[in-house]
Amino acid sequence: METITQSIQLVPLNHYILLSAALFVIGVVGVITRRNAIIIFMSIELMLNAVNLLLTAFSAFRGDAAGQVFVFFIMAVAAAEVAVGLAIIVMIYRNTRSIDINVLNKLKW
Amino acid sequence: MIQSLFYFLSFLAVLSALLVITAKNPVYSVLYLILTFFAIAGHYVLLNAQFLAVVHIIVYAGAIMVLFLFTIMLLNLNKDAEPQKSNYLKFAGMLAGGLLLLVLVAGLKEVGTNTQVVLKDSSIGLVENLGMVLFKEFLLPFEVASILLLAAMVGAVLLATKDKEVKKA
Numbered sequence: 317m318e319t320i321t322q323s324i325q326l327v328p329l330n331h332y333i334l335l336s337a338a339l340f341v342i343g344v345v346g347v348i349t350r351r352n353a354i355i356i357f358m359s360i361e362l363m364l365n366a367v368n369l370l371l372t373a374f375s376a377f378r379g380d381a382a383g384q385v386f387v388f389f390i391m392a393v394a395a396a397e398v399a400v401g402l403a404i405i406v407m408i409y410r411n412t413r414s415i416d417i418n419v420l421n422k423l424k425w
Numbered sequence: 426m427i428q429s430l431f432y433f434l435s436f437l438a439v440l441s442a443l444l445v446i447t448a449k450n451p452v453y454s455v456l457y458l459i460l461t462f463f464a465i466a467g468h469y470v471l472l473n474a475q476f477l478a479v480v481h482i483i484v485y486a487g488a489i490m491v492l493f494l495f496t497i498m499l500l501n502l503n504k505d506a507e508p509q510k511s512n513y514l515k516f517a518g519m520l521a522g523g524l525l526l527l528v529l530v531a532g533l534k535e536v537g538t539n540t541q542v543v544l545k546d547s548s549i550g551l552v553e554n555l556g557m558v559l560f561k562e563f564l565l566p567f568e569v570a571s572i573l574l575l576a577a578m579v580g581a582v583l584l585a586t587k588d589k590e591v592k593k594a
Contacts, residue, residue, distance in 0.1 A: 328540065330540075331431070335438070337533065338526065339438060339439065339461075340529070342445075343446075344521075345518055345519055345522035346445065348517075349446070349510060350510075355445075359446060362458070368477075369468055372469060372472050375474075375549070375550075376472045376474070376549070376550070377540070380549070381550075381554060381555055381558045382563075384549065385555065385559050388559070393573065395484055395489060395577075396574055399492065399577050399580075402496045402581075403585040404584055405500075406496060406500065407585065
């Protein structure tokens with residue numbers, strides 16, 4: 317364990333920022349370019365995870381445990397969000413026989 | 426050695442995240458997403474946040490992904506029959522994403538320029554320390570989170586049950 321805590325000091329904070337930004341942007345592109353509601357949901361999970369990773373990195377960088385507690389709460393919110401969201405997707409599928417988001421254009425102006 | 430482990434895990438996370446959004450079959454997307462989650466859990470271990478790593482694996486790979494897989498299987502969506510967006514729209518989406526990445530990286534460039542991640546207090550990610558913080562400073566949010574989970578549970582059951590009265594009408 318000592319070796320891990322010493323060697324992680326060699327990774328610059330910039331690289332964590334780059335990694336998280338890349339994961340977040342991949343999630344955004346997934347939301348924009350896909351039409352399957354479940355894959356859009358998974359992209360949202362990717363974005364949440366990118367933010368979690370960055371919060372943990374900054375928490376370690378600042379030596380403050382509050383960031384990791386925040387990540388814990390984000391995980392609880394993500395679990396609740398997935399449960400409700402998948403129930404909504406099941407409901408949509410039952411009513412329209414499809415999970416293509418382009419079917420859901422009733423609110424479109 | 427462990428520094429190269431960081432870059433390997435980063436590469437794995439980004440690659441499998443790309444595969445998540447490009448895979449045609451939703452089941453493959455879920456499996457690649459599990460791979461991404463394990464890579465991120467590896468990052469948590471490297472940052473000495475063992476509690477978060479374990480919780481991450483239990484909650485994401487254990488609960489959320491099983492929920493996704495069950496939904497896909499129950500709705501019988503494990504075929505690549507998804508209607509695609511036009512290539513024009515896909516290109517526009519990727520361009521927008523690339524520009525967002527550019528803005529994020531440029532905006533955060535000066536934040537920690539080459540400062541190394543020094544674990545000042547390497548015990549902050551352990552269960553003992555995190556539990557003390559969680560139950561002392563963050564007691565109220567912790568209790569509110571339980572109400573949120575209860576509401577989500579009731580809501581999910583309510584939404585997923587078939588509404589019989591609507592069907593009769």
